[in-house]
Amino acid sequence: MDPGEEPGISTITKSDLKGRVLCFRVKYYQMSLLDFIFPKRCVVCGEYGTYLCKKDKTEIKWAETFCPVCLKPSISGTTHPKCKKKLSLDGLICLFDYTRPIKQLTHQLKYRFVKDLVTVIESEIKKVKVLKEIDFHSYTLLPVPLSGSRKNWRGFNQAEILGETAAKFLKIPYDSEILTKIKDTKPQAKLPRKERLTQLKGAFKARTDTVYGGYFLVFDDVWTTGATLKAAAAALKRKGAAKVWGLTLATSHKMARLERFELSTSGSGGSRSIH
Ligand SMILES: [Zn+2]
Ligand SMILES: [Zn+2]
Numbered sequence: 001m002d003p004g005e006e007p008g009i010s011t012i013t014k015s016d017l018k019g020r021v022l023c024f025r026v027k028y029y030q031m032s033l034l035d036f037i038f039p040k041r042c043v044v045c046g047e048y049g050t051y052l053c054k055k056d057k058t059e060i061k062w063a064e065t066f067c068p069v070c071l072k073p074s075i076s077g078t079t080h081p082k083c084k085k086k087l088s089l090d091g092l093i094c095l096f097d098y099t100r101p102i103k104q105l106t107h108q109l110k111y112r113f114v115k116d117l118v119t120v121i122e123s124e125i126k127k128v129k130v131l132k133e134i135d136f137h138s139y140t141l142l143p144v145p146l147s148g149s150r151k152n153w154r155g156f157n158q159a160e161i162l163g164e165t166a167a168k169f170l171k172i173p174y175d176s177e178i179l180t181k182i183k184d185t186k187p188q189a190k191l192p193r194k195e196r197l198t199q200l201k202g203a204f205k206a207r208t209d210t211v212y213g214g215y216f217l218v219f220d221d222v223w224t225t226g227a228t229l230k231a232a233a234a235a236l237k238r239k240g241a242a243k244v245w246g247l248t249l250a251t252s253h254k255m256a257r258l259e260r261f262e263l264s265t266s267g268s269g270g271s272r273s274i275h
Pocket of ligand 2: 067068069070071072079080083
């Protein structure tokens with residue numbers, strides 16, 4: 001045996017191997033650089049490799065349908081005839097209860113846009129039966145607009161992203177230009193209940209030429225007091241919209257029902273004043 005052969009082969013093989021490993025690593029890191037910086041983890045339990053693990057997926061709860069005016073149960077979310085007023089919503093569909101894991105998913109999406117998170121939500125939207133109960137084929141989906149300053153700060157409007165997803169699923173047109181926000185308002189979540197109910201009055205404006213006689217489905221991420229969707233519906237109806245339904249990804253319905261009960265028993269006239 002050539003005394004120099006073995007170490008020679010061994011050196012070449014080693015460096016070759018090192019190179020391959022390096023190449024593989026570079027390729028791998030290029031492909032999943034974002035995964036490397038922000039590794040995919042279940043938004044609830046933290047399990048690696050997924051945004052929502054199998055176990056937590058089973059925790060998603062479909063919301064029960066209710067009347068957007070009195071908050072009492074209603075078939076398919078239609079506003080009770082006795083509750084209906086000139087500018088009120090004609091109905092409301094909230095897809096999920098605003099509990100884990102929907103709460104975590106929307107929270108993550110609000111502050112960090114990740115396309116895969118939208119995909120997770122989209123696959124859950126497709127399973128909701130109530131969305132197939134109402135015929136929305138003549139409707140146009142409008143996302144609730146954010147005021148200019150807030151949209152710039154976040155860089156995107158999650159109601160727009162999720163709304164577009166819902167419109168695609170329902171196979172209806174999507175238009176983010178019809179409804180605009182004309183009043184700069186504070187984030188609803190940071191306000192006390194009373195202010196939340198009043199600050200959105202007159203905050204939205206609808207484009208007259210495209211609204212008259214139209215059917216609209218206004219999308220927001222979460223229904224809490226309903227002030228946002230009610231203000232949007234009123235703006236559209238003032239301009240002659242024939243029908244306005246609300247659609248939200250989630251609802252903290254039970255909490256809202258409690259709030260309404262508190263308001264009506266405190267003698268303040270109830271939350272109907274927000275119409
Ligand atoms: Zn999990
Ligand atoms: Zn009602």
